[in-house]
Amino acid sequence: MNQTxxxxxxxxxxxxxxxxxxxxxxxxxxxxAVIEPAFWLGQPRTSAGTFRDYFSSLVxxxxxxxxxxxxxxxCAIGLNSxxxxxxxxxxxVMELLPQFIHKxxxxxxxxxxxxxxxxxxxxxxxxxxxxARKHELLVMVHTPHRNKLKGTLRSMALCLEHGLxxxxxxxxxxxxxxxxHTLQQGFWAxxxxxxxxKMSNERMVEIVRRYGSRQIIVDSSADWGLSDPLAVPxxxxxxxxRGIPEADVQAVCYGNALVAxxxxxxFRESDWLGPCTVDQREFFAGNTVLRGQEPLVAxxxxxxxxxxxxxxx
Amino acid sequence: xxIRAVSRSVLAHEFLEFVTVRHLDLAATAWxxxxxxxxxxxxxPTILAQAFDTAARRIPVCNLELSSTELADxxxxxxxxxxxxxxxxxxxxTLLVLALRHQPPEMYVPLLDGLFTTASxxxxxxxxxxxxxxxxxxxxxxxxxxxxxxNMTSVVRAVALANPYPAExxxxxxxxxxxxxxxxxxxxxxxxxxxxxxxxxxxxxxxxDFARERFAxxxxxxxxxxxxxxxxxxxxxxRQLDRMMKG
Numbered sequence: 001m002n003q004t005x006x007x008x009x010x011x012x013x014x015x016x017x018x019x020x021x022x023x024x025x026x027x028x029x030x031x032x033a034v035i036e037p038a039f040w041l042g043q044p045r046t047s048a049g050t051f052r053d054y055f056s057s058l059v060x061x062x063x064x065x066x067x068x069x070x071x072x073x074x075c076a077i078g079l080n081s082x083x084x085x086x087x088x089x090x091x092x093v094m095e096l097l098p099q100f101i102h103k104x105x106x107x108x109x110x111x112x113x114x115x116x117x118x119x120x121x122x123x124x125x126x127x128x129x130x131x132a133r134k135h136e137l138l139v140m141v142h143t144p145h146r147n148k149l150k151g152t153l154r155s156m157a158l159c160l161e162h163g164l165x166x167x168x169x170x171x172x173x174x175x176x177x178x179x180x181h182t183l184q185q186g187f188w189a190x191x192x193x194x195x196x197x198k199m200s201n202e203r204m205v206e207i208v209r210r211y212g213s214r215q216i217i218v219d220s221s222a223d224w225g226l227s228d229p230l231a232v233p234x235x236x237x238x239x240x241x242r243g244i245p246e247a248d249v250q251a252v253c254y255g256n257a258l259v260a261x262x263x264x265x266x267f268r269e270s271d272w273l274g275p276c277t278v279d280q281r282e283f284f285a286g287n288t289v290l291r292g293q294e295p296l297v298a299x300x301x302x303x304x305x306x307x308x309x310x311x312x313x
Numbered sequence: 314x315x316i317r318a319v320s321r322s323v324l325a326h327e328f329l330e331f332v333t334v335r336h337l338d339l340a341a342t343a344w345x346x347x348x349x350x351x352x353x354x355x356x357x358p359t360i361l362a363q364a365f366d367t368a369a370r371r372i373p374v375c376n377l378e379l380s381s382t383e384l385a386d387x388x389x390x391x392x393x394x395x396x397x398x399x400x401x402x403x404x405x406x407t408l409l410v411l412a413l414r415h416q417p418p419e420m421y422v423p424l425l426d427g428l429f430t431t432a433s434x435x436x437x438x439x440x441x442x443x444x445x446x447x448x449x450x451x452x453x454x455x456x457x458x459x460x461x462x463x464n465m466t467s468v469v470r471a472v473a474l475a476n477p478y479p480a481e482x483x484x485x486x487x488x489x490x491x492x493x494x495x496x497x498x499x500x501x502x503x504x505x506x507x508x509x510x511x512x513x514x515x516x517x518x519x520x521x522d523f524a525r526e527r528f529a530x531x532x533x534x535x536x537x538x539x540x541x542x543x544x545x546x547x548x549x550x551x552r553q554l555d556r557m558m559k560g
């Protein structure tokens with residue numbers, strides 16, 4: 001990999017809905033680590049088994065798949081706000097959570113919070129905040145896209161009510177209205193760069209210009225909708241173009257995510273900076289250490305994937 | 314009850330405890346010791362499942378660094394067992410799983426099933442690696458065949474390579490699928506235990522077909538393929554394969 005290339009973390013992306021092409025492009029553009037929070041799949045699930053298999057994919061197949069492209073994959077596990085509204089199912093999912101929250105690549109409970117701000121959503125939001133407090137886990141909070149300011153303020157109030165430290169909670173999908181409150185209360189303020197419906201690149205530049213980089217994190221939340229898995233590196237590029245100091249760019253596109261989620265203990269720079277030498281057979285970035293082939297990224301730069309990489313039947 | 318399998322589990326447990334603990338600091342040793350004793354007392358699937366997960370935080374990971382004497386000892390305890398690539402976390406997880414080995418199959422098999430179902434990628438690798446030393450060997454056949462179907466190459470390797478279990482337990486069809494997948498993934502066939510013993514003419518035919526497919530696509534044919542298929546091919550087939558290998 002080009003030594004002077006910038007490194008990025010995308011701490012909120014739904015890789016389950018993204019293709020291998022996206023993964024290749026992400027890696028080629030400097031994304032070294034991602035966090036994939038548990039969410040819904042576009043329409044309501046109807047049985048707990050599908051949640052179990054989905055959580056299983058976050059700690060198994062998605063983790064492996066991203067690894068084939070040299071991207072270290074982490075995840076958050078939780079019952080999302082939309083599906084919390086099916087209370088019968090929600091009860092079953094709550095039973096499943098302890099079976100996944102301690103897995104190797106799980107860094108937080110998430111993404112949880114409010115969607116419409118119903119009593120059911122609040123009930124399971126609170127129960128999961130309790131789970132996070134009990135097991136000393138970080139929390140990734142999804143703030144509603146409607147009634148956002150009220151929802152964000154209420155989300156933060158609940159976190160504090162349940163005894164969570166603000167620096168151990170990441171409030172996502174902030175905007176110009178919510179950010180002063182999120183920052184002032186000591187929470188991490190993440191912003192989702194998602195065309196049209198959430199934050200835009202240009203607006204993000206101005207937020208950093210105004211507030212600096214402290215406590216601010218940029219992510220893509222790229223999913224099956226019209227979204228961009230390269231949102232983080234593109235935002236960084238725009239910031240540089242618009243004269244944002246380099247230290248701030250690196251903080252919001254890499255360093256702050258590392259500090260925030262690094263508190264989990266299993267989200268470490270050493271995971272992606274050097275090759276893993278513990279097990280010679282480890283399969284990462286499309287080749288084994290033993291086979292000693294050309295690094296995948298070098299080949300990606302030439303525009304072709306090596307034949308033996310990412311073989312899927 | 315398979316007496317041989319039971320004694321293998323005991324002997325493996327003893328071996329793993331010795332070769333693992335020497336790599337652990339006091340905190341890790343205390344955790345492992347305490348957890349194994351708790352499991353022996355409580356017999357609890359929930360405690361096992363949680364310990365299996367949290368072991369990743371408690372056990373510092375490094376290769377077991379087994380000497381050739383120790384590897385020979387492993388073979389004596391469990392013929393065909395090749396833990397040379399195992400790390401401390403995999404060994405610790407195997408110890409945790411073996412802690413409940415005295416349970417009857419109607420309890421033990423669902424317990425392991427539960428672990429397989431919710432396992433992370435590293436967890437699956439540890440479980441499939443441990444198959445040769447688990448009690449009730451016949452119970453894991455379906456799982457092993459499923460492991461071969463995995464899209465996660467690390468998992469396929471854990472089943473197929475340096476593992477005596479598939480050659481002993483898989484049906485001919487399932488074993489053949491494993492070899493074919495290994496060829497497809499460019500894995501080292503020499504590391505498939507019992508391959509020479511279990512190779513058969515159906516497998517040879519499948520491999521020859523696959524070689525023809527690769528040749529037609531002008532793609533590399535696995536260099537170890539002729540050795541596996543050869544003994545079952547006719548002279549004419551062998552000549553054809555030879556020509557294709559030479560490109």
